Amino acid sequence: MARRGGRWDMSDSRDTSDLRDRLDEVWTVPNLVSLSRLPLVAGIVVLVDSPLRYVLFALVVLSDGIDGWLARRLDQETELGALLDPALDKLTALALVVALFPETGLPVEYLVLFFARDAFVVSLVPLVPLYGFDTSKVRARIPGKVVTNVQFLAIVAMLVPAVLATEALLWLSGVAAAVAVTDYVVFVARELSDRPWVHERPMAVFAAVGVATVFAVVVAVLLAEELHGFLAAVGSFG
Helix, strand or coil: CEEECCEEECHHHHHHHHHHHHHHHHCCHHHHHHHCHHHHHHHHHHCCCCCHHHHHHHHHHHHHHHHHHHHHHCCCCCHHHHHHHHHHHHHHHHHHHHHHHHHHCCCHHHHHHHHHHHHHHHHCCCHHHHHCCCCHHHHCCHHHHHHHHHHHHHHHHHHCCCHHHHHHHHHHHHHHHHHHHHHHHHHHHHHHCCCHHHHCHHHHHHHHHHHHHHHHHHHHHHCHHHHHHHHHHHHCCC
16 A cells, blocks of 8 residues: 555555465465476476386376366365466476477378467457457367367377377377367357357358368478378278
Protein backbone atom coordinates (compact mmCIF):
# COMPACT_ATOMS: atom_id res chain seq x y z
CA MET A 1 0.00 0.00 0.00
CA ALA A 2 1.37 3.44 -0.96
CA ARG A 3 0.22 7.01 -0.42
CA ARG A 4 -0.33 8.78 -3.73
CA GLY A 5 -1.81 12.23 -4.21
CA GLY A 6 -3.07 12.38 -0.63
CA ARG A 7 -4.81 8.98 -0.94
CA TRP A 8 -3.77 5.49 0.00
CA ASP A 9 -3.35 3.32 -3.09
CA MET A 10 -4.20 -0.31 -2.38
CA SER A 11 -3.05 -1.63 -5.79
CA ASP A 12 0.49 -2.44 -4.62
CA SER A 13 -0.89 -4.38 -1.68
CA ARG A 14 -3.27 -6.33 -3.93
CA ASP A 15 -0.49 -7.08 -6.43
CA THR A 16 1.76 -8.36 -3.65
CA SER A 17 -1.06 -10.52 -2.31
CA ASP A 18 -1.79 -11.96 -5.77
CA LEU A 19 1.90 -12.75 -6.28
CA ARG A 20 2.06 -14.45 -2.89
CA ASP A 21 -1.01 -16.52 -3.76
CA ARG A 22 0.55 -17.62 -7.05
CA LEU A 23 3.78 -18.60 -5.30
CA ASP A 24 1.82 -20.56 -2.71
CA GLU A 25 0.17 -22.53 -5.52
CA VAL A 26 3.57 -23.90 -6.54
CA TRP A 27 3.86 -25.77 -3.28
CA THR A 28 0.68 -27.79 -3.59
CA VAL A 29 1.20 -31.55 -3.81
CA PRO A 30 -0.16 -31.91 -7.38
CA ASN A 31 2.03 -29.11 -8.71
CA LEU A 32 5.11 -30.55 -7.00
CA VAL A 33 4.34 -33.91 -8.60
CA SER A 34 4.04 -32.18 -11.98
CA LEU A 35 7.34 -30.36 -11.46
CA SER A 36 9.04 -33.65 -10.56
CA ARG A 37 8.94 -34.43 -14.28
CA LEU A 38 11.72 -31.91 -14.89
CA PRO A 39 14.52 -33.78 -13.04
CA LEU A 40 13.17 -37.10 -14.33
CA VAL A 41 13.34 -35.93 -17.93
CA ALA A 42 16.79 -34.48 -17.31
CA GLY A 43 17.82 -37.90 -15.99
CA ILE A 44 16.60 -39.58 -19.18
CA VAL A 45 18.59 -37.13 -21.28
CA VAL A 46 21.75 -37.79 -19.23
CA LEU A 47 21.21 -41.57 -19.04
CA VAL A 48 19.90 -41.99 -22.58
CA ASP A 49 22.20 -44.99 -23.15
CA SER A 50 21.44 -46.62 -19.80
CA PRO A 51 18.63 -49.10 -18.99
CA LEU A 52 17.74 -46.72 -16.15
CA ARG A 53 16.00 -44.57 -18.78
CA TYR A 54 13.10 -47.03 -18.73
CA VAL A 55 12.60 -46.58 -14.98
CA LEU A 56 12.79 -42.79 -15.26
CA PHE A 57 10.35 -42.80 -18.17
CA ALA A 58 7.90 -44.93 -16.17
CA LEU A 59 8.10 -42.37 -13.35
CA VAL A 60 7.47 -39.54 -15.83
CA VAL A 61 4.34 -41.30 -17.08
CA LEU A 62 3.23 -42.01 -13.50
CA SER A 63 3.67 -38.38 -12.43
CA ASP A 64 1.77 -37.20 -15.49
CA GLY A 65 -1.07 -39.55 -14.66
CA ILE A 66 -1.52 -38.83 -10.98
CA ASP A 67 -1.05 -35.04 -10.70
CA GLY A 68 -4.56 -34.31 -11.98
CA TRP A 69 -6.03 -37.08 -9.83
CA LEU A 70 -4.28 -35.69 -6.75
CA ALA A 71 -5.52 -32.18 -7.52
CA ARG A 72 -9.11 -33.40 -7.54
CA ARG A 73 -8.66 -35.78 -4.62
CA LEU A 74 -7.00 -33.18 -2.38
CA ASP A 75 -9.16 -30.31 -3.64
CA GLN A 76 -6.02 -28.48 -4.77
CA GLU A 77 -6.97 -27.57 -8.33
CA THR A 78 -5.32 -24.24 -9.19
CA GLU A 79 -4.97 -21.92 -12.16
CA LEU A 80 -1.23 -22.52 -12.07
CA GLY A 81 -1.76 -26.27 -12.21
CA ALA A 82 -4.09 -25.93 -15.19
CA LEU A 83 -1.33 -24.09 -17.06
CA LEU A 84 1.60 -26.08 -15.68
CA ASP A 85 0.48 -29.56 -16.70
CA PRO A 86 0.10 -28.97 -20.47
CA ALA A 87 3.23 -26.80 -20.52
CA LEU A 88 5.25 -29.58 -18.89
CA ASP A 89 3.73 -32.10 -21.31
CA LYS A 90 5.07 -30.09 -24.26
CA LEU A 91 8.45 -29.54 -22.64
CA THR A 92 8.72 -33.24 -21.78
CA ALA A 93 7.86 -34.31 -25.32
CA LEU A 94 10.35 -31.85 -26.80
CA ALA A 95 13.19 -32.88 -24.48
CA LEU A 96 12.59 -36.60 -24.94
CA VAL A 97 12.37 -36.38 -28.71
CA VAL A 98 15.59 -34.35 -28.88
CA ALA A 99 17.32 -36.94 -26.67
CA LEU A 100 15.84 -40.14 -28.10
CA PHE A 101 15.31 -39.47 -31.79
CA PRO A 102 19.03 -39.61 -32.75
CA GLU A 103 19.14 -43.14 -31.31
CA THR A 104 16.75 -44.31 -34.04
CA GLY A 105 19.08 -43.28 -36.86
CA LEU A 106 16.13 -41.85 -38.81
CA PRO A 107 16.42 -38.68 -40.94
CA VAL A 108 15.65 -35.50 -39.01
CA GLU A 109 12.95 -34.61 -41.57
CA TYR A 110 10.67 -37.09 -39.79
CA LEU A 111 10.33 -34.58 -36.97
CA VAL A 112 8.17 -32.45 -39.28
CA LEU A 113 5.51 -35.15 -38.92
CA PHE A 114 5.88 -35.22 -35.14
CA PHE A 115 5.65 -31.47 -34.54
CA ALA A 116 3.28 -30.42 -37.35
CA ARG A 117 0.20 -30.04 -35.13
CA ASP A 118 2.09 -28.21 -32.39
CA ALA A 119 3.65 -25.81 -34.88
CA PHE A 120 0.20 -24.97 -36.23
CA VAL A 121 -1.24 -24.38 -32.75
CA VAL A 122 1.67 -22.04 -31.97
CA SER A 123 0.87 -20.14 -35.17
CA LEU A 124 -2.56 -19.36 -33.69
CA VAL A 125 -0.99 -17.32 -30.89
CA PRO A 126 -1.15 -14.01 -32.82
CA LEU A 127 -4.92 -14.45 -33.09
CA VAL A 128 -5.30 -14.10 -29.33
CA PRO A 129 -4.53 -10.35 -29.05
CA LEU A 130 -5.96 -9.57 -32.48
CA TYR A 131 -9.34 -11.26 -32.06
CA GLY A 132 -9.51 -12.26 -28.40
CA PHE A 133 -9.49 -15.87 -29.57
CA ASP A 134 -9.95 -18.57 -26.89
CA THR A 135 -7.15 -21.08 -27.59
CA SER A 136 -8.27 -23.33 -24.72
CA LYS A 137 -11.07 -24.58 -26.95
CA VAL A 138 -8.53 -25.67 -29.54
CA ARG A 139 -6.39 -27.61 -27.09
CA ALA A 140 -9.38 -29.59 -25.87
CA ARG A 141 -10.50 -30.86 -29.26
CA ILE A 142 -10.58 -34.62 -29.89
CA PRO A 143 -8.34 -34.73 -33.02
CA GLY A 144 -5.67 -32.89 -31.06
CA LYS A 145 -5.89 -35.46 -28.27
CA VAL A 146 -5.45 -38.24 -30.83
CA VAL A 147 -2.24 -36.57 -32.04
CA THR A 148 -0.97 -36.31 -28.46
CA ASN A 149 -1.57 -40.01 -27.84
CA VAL A 150 0.16 -41.02 -31.08
CA GLN A 151 3.09 -38.77 -30.19
CA PHE A 152 3.35 -40.52 -26.83
CA LEU A 153 3.46 -43.94 -28.50
CA ALA A 154 6.12 -42.66 -30.89
CA ILE A 155 8.25 -41.54 -27.93
CA VAL A 156 7.86 -45.00 -26.38
CA ALA A 157 9.03 -46.56 -29.67
CA MET A 158 12.03 -44.19 -29.72
CA LEU A 159 12.84 -45.16 -26.15
CA VAL A 160 13.17 -48.88 -27.03
CA PRO A 161 14.33 -48.05 -29.80
CA ALA A 162 12.07 -49.82 -32.32
CA VAL A 163 12.92 -48.13 -35.60
CA LEU A 164 10.17 -49.51 -37.85
CA ALA A 165 7.53 -48.90 -35.16
CA THR A 166 8.88 -45.38 -34.72
CA GLU A 167 8.58 -44.75 -38.46
CA ALA A 168 5.03 -46.10 -38.54
CA LEU A 169 3.97 -43.96 -35.60
CA LEU A 170 5.61 -40.86 -37.04
CA TRP A 171 3.70 -41.32 -40.28
CA LEU A 172 0.52 -41.92 -38.30
CA SER A 173 1.31 -38.78 -36.28
CA GLY A 174 1.62 -36.81 -39.52
CA VAL A 175 -1.72 -38.04 -40.84
CA ALA A 176 -3.39 -37.42 -37.48
CA ALA A 177 -1.83 -33.94 -37.44
CA ALA A 178 -3.29 -33.21 -40.88
CA VAL A 179 -6.75 -34.23 -39.61
CA ALA A 180 -6.29 -32.13 -36.46
CA VAL A 181 -5.11 -29.08 -38.42
CA THR A 182 -8.13 -29.41 -40.72
CA ASP A 183 -10.37 -29.49 -37.66
CA TYR A 184 -8.58 -26.46 -36.20
CA VAL A 185 -8.86 -24.48 -39.45
CA VAL A 186 -12.61 -25.10 -39.63
CA PHE A 187 -13.08 -24.38 -35.94
CA VAL A 188 -11.07 -21.15 -35.95
CA ALA A 189 -12.74 -19.92 -39.14
CA ARG A 190 -16.19 -20.51 -37.64
CA GLU A 191 -15.19 -18.84 -34.37
CA LEU A 192 -13.94 -15.72 -36.16
CA SER A 193 -16.54 -15.36 -38.91
CA ASP A 194 -20.34 -15.15 -39.01
CA ARG A 195 -20.53 -15.64 -42.77
CA PRO A 196 -23.01 -18.42 -43.58
CA TRP A 197 -20.76 -20.33 -46.00
CA VAL A 198 -18.07 -20.69 -43.33
CA HIS A 199 -20.50 -22.71 -41.20
CA GLU A 200 -21.56 -25.06 -44.00
CA ARG A 201 -20.08 -28.39 -45.12
CA PRO A 202 -18.19 -27.02 -48.17
CA MET A 203 -15.94 -25.09 -45.77
CA ALA A 204 -14.86 -28.35 -44.13
CA VAL A 205 -14.24 -29.95 -47.52
CA PHE A 206 -12.24 -26.94 -48.69
CA ALA A 207 -10.11 -27.01 -45.53
CA ALA A 208 -9.52 -30.76 -45.83
CA VAL A 209 -8.41 -30.46 -49.46
CA GLY A 210 -6.13 -27.53 -48.65
CA VAL A 211 -4.45 -29.24 -45.69
CA ALA A 212 -4.12 -32.53 -47.59
CA THR A 213 -2.45 -30.68 -50.46
CA VAL A 214 0.03 -28.99 -48.13
CA PHE A 215 0.72 -32.32 -46.42
CA ALA A 216 1.34 -34.04 -49.77
CA VAL A 217 3.71 -31.28 -50.87
CA VAL A 218 5.68 -31.47 -47.61
CA VAL A 219 6.00 -35.23 -47.94
CA ALA A 220 7.02 -34.98 -51.60
CA VAL A 221 9.69 -32.36 -50.87
CA LEU A 222 11.09 -33.67 -47.59
CA LEU A 223 10.11 -37.29 -47.11
CA ALA A 224 9.47 -38.94 -50.49
CA GLU A 225 12.51 -41.23 -50.24
CA GLU A 226 11.72 -42.06 -46.60
CA LEU A 227 8.11 -42.92 -47.46
CA HIS A 228 9.26 -45.22 -50.26
CA GLY A 229 11.73 -46.95 -47.94
CA PHE A 230 9.14 -47.31 -45.18
CA LEU A 231 6.56 -48.84 -47.53
CA ALA A 232 9.22 -51.23 -48.88
CA ALA A 233 10.11 -52.28 -45.31
CA VAL A 234 6.46 -52.86 -44.45
CA GLY A 235 5.93 -54.76 -47.69
CA SER A 236 8.82 -57.09 -46.90
CA PHE A 237 6.78 -58.48 -44.00
CA GLY A 238 3.95 -59.41 -46.35
